[in-house]
Amino acid sequence: MSQATNQIIISPSDLVKIQKGVKNIFDLNQEIEKQIKKTVTEFLKILFAGAINLGASDVHIEPKKEKVKIRLRIDGILQEIQEIEKEKYKAILSRIKLLSGIKLNIVDVPQDGRFSILWSDKQTIEIRASSLPTEYGESLVLRILNPKSLIKIEQLGLRDDLLEIFKKQIKKPNGMLIVTGPTGSGKTTTLYAFLKRIQNPQIKIITIEDPIEYHLKGISQTQVASKKGYDFANGLRSIMRQDPDVILVGEIRDSDTARIGIQAALTGHLVFSTLHTNDAAGTISRLITLGAKPSNIGPALNMAIAQRLIRKVCARCAKLEKISSQDLRKIKICLKDIPKKIKIPKFNSALKIPKPKGCKHCNQTGYRGRIGIYETILIDDEIEKFILENHSIAALRKKAIQKGMLNMKQDGFIKVLQGITTIEEVERVAGE
Numbered sequence: 301m302s303q304a305t306n307q308i309i310i311s312p313s314d315l316v317k318i319q320k321g322v323k324n325i326f327d328l329n330q331e332i333e334k335q336i337k338k339t340v341t342e343f344l345k346i347l348f349a350g351a352i353n354l355g356a357s358d359v360h361i362e363p364k365k366e367k368v369k370i371r372l373r374i375d376g377i378l379q380e381i382q383e384i385e386k387e388k389y390k391a392i393l394s395r396i397k398l399l400s401g402i403k404l405n406i407v408d409v410p411q412d413g414r415f416s417i418l419w420s421d422k423q424t425i426e427i428r429a430s431s432l433p434t435e436y437g438e439s440l441v442l443r444i445l446n447p448k449s450l451i452k453i454e455q456l457g458l459r460d461d462l463l464e465i466f467k468k469q470i471k472k473p474n475g476m477l478i479v480t481g482p483t484g485s486g487k488t489t490t491l492y493a494f495l496k497r498i499q500n501p502q503i504k505i506i507t508i509e510d511p512i513e514y515h516l517k518g519i520s521q522t523q524v525a526s527k528k529g530y531d532f533a534n535g536l537r538s539i540m541r542q543d544p545d546v547i548l549v550g551e552i553r554d555s556d557t558a559r560i561g562i563q564a565a566l567t568g569h570l571v572f573s574t575l576h577t578n579d580a581a582g583t584i585s586r587l588i589t590l591g592a593k594p595s596n597i598g599p600a601l602n603m604a605i606a607q608r609l610i611r612k613v614c615a616r617c618a619k620l621e622k623i624s625s626q627d628l629r630k631i632k633i634c635l636k637d638i639p640k641k642i643k644i645p646k647f648n649s650a651l652k653i654p655k656p657k658g659c660k661h662c663n664q665t666g667y668r669g670r671i672g673i674y675e676t677i678l679i680d681d682e683i684e685k686f687i688l689e690n691h692s693i694a695a696l697r698k699k700a701i702q703k704g705m706l707n708m709k710q711d712g713f714i715k716v717l718q719g720i721t722t723i724e725e726v727e728r729v730a731g732e
Contacts, residue, residue: 306415318349324660340391363437400429453493457671475602476565480577487574508535509550532557549573555591565600580606580677581697598684604677611667617659620652639704645717673711
């Protein structure tokens with residue numbers, strides 16, 4: 301481990317050992333047991349190497365009354381790995397704070413930092429660290445920003461009709477595309493997939509993010525620094541003076557950012573951004589709440605997308621079983637009014653759908669990997685007029701459905717018919 305460069309270095313030999321020996325959380329638990337009494341350096345190596353190898357997005361180190369719990373978030377679900385003694389935790393906490401540039405002597409306020417892991421000789425993986433004071437000590441959440449998470453637009457899980465719409469919309473020379481959803485719903489991954497698709501030497505792309513999660517080659521990326529007065533609004537103003545063709549704004553949080561972003565979209569720029577709303581129709585209401593004028597929103601906004609991530613059934617252990625009459629009824633009711641132009645697999649009482657079983661490969665969960673479910677409102681002349689008339693979210697949603705929008709649950713049920721996921725998983729994420 302290198303303290304001078306804020307890195308944990310995992311050697312090629314250690315990497316080979318981990319990749320061969322850690323296939324699931326049970327293997328990682330055993331490896332940690334072996335390292336528990338060794339140095340903090342060795343402990344952190346095995347913890348992070350194992351977490352990365354298992355595709356974890358976060359490591360949680362949570363002090364409790366007597367011991368400290370370590371959990372990994374894999375496919376959006378937290379799974380317990382190990383409990384360690386408080387003394388070991390204190391040493392780990394100090395080392396991580398030192399690596400992350402977090403002040404060691406401050407324990408009563410939240411702090412943020414970051415460090416990196418040199419993964420073999422070629423790849424660097426960034427770790428974003430967050431400490432939070434709790435009743436029994438500082439809780440650590442360590443976000444793993446693995447470049448392998450960056451995927452192509454074809455890998456997002458879009459239906460064929462949506463994929464063609466997305467490809468067409470991101471080629472437009474101006475306008476705004478907004479992706480909505482809660483934290484952890486894959487919004488950043490979707491926006492980066494857009495950037496990767498359109499990037500070429502003939503256009504200038506600039507991003508402003510908080511923080512920069514992944515470094516993209518050939519793109520100018522900037523990071524907000526609120527303490528220095530460089531926030532999204534100020535950054536966006538500066539970006540506009542840099543003659544960009546495409547702008548990515550990490551999140552629209554305030555009225556200034558909303559106003560400037562919309563103005564950029566109206567004056568010949570393609571703008572990608574995110575909002576925290578529950579569905580695609582809520583995008584309009586949220587922008588109005590932030591002070592944007594309906595007369596500007598319609599002409600500026602090209603597309604509003606809402607998304608969630610659902611788990612895919614494990615390819616190694618899932619079984620196809622005949623659908624129950626109750627589940628068949630759910631699917632029929634959910635999909636009864638979808639447009640005929642959207643092609644879906646035929647279904648009847650003989651249909652077989654996947655059921656999760658659980659094996660070592662999927663950590664006994666029955667699921668492995670995730671995929672997106674989406675709903676999208678395209679802003680055409682009719683929807684633009686609807687926005688100008690300032691209708692309710694419910695009315696806008698109804699109008700979008702009349703024009704062919706599928707909601708996220710419908711998109712999820714189509715993926716059930718395709719054998720990708722389960723009804724239970726769709727209902728867990730999109731509601732019953």
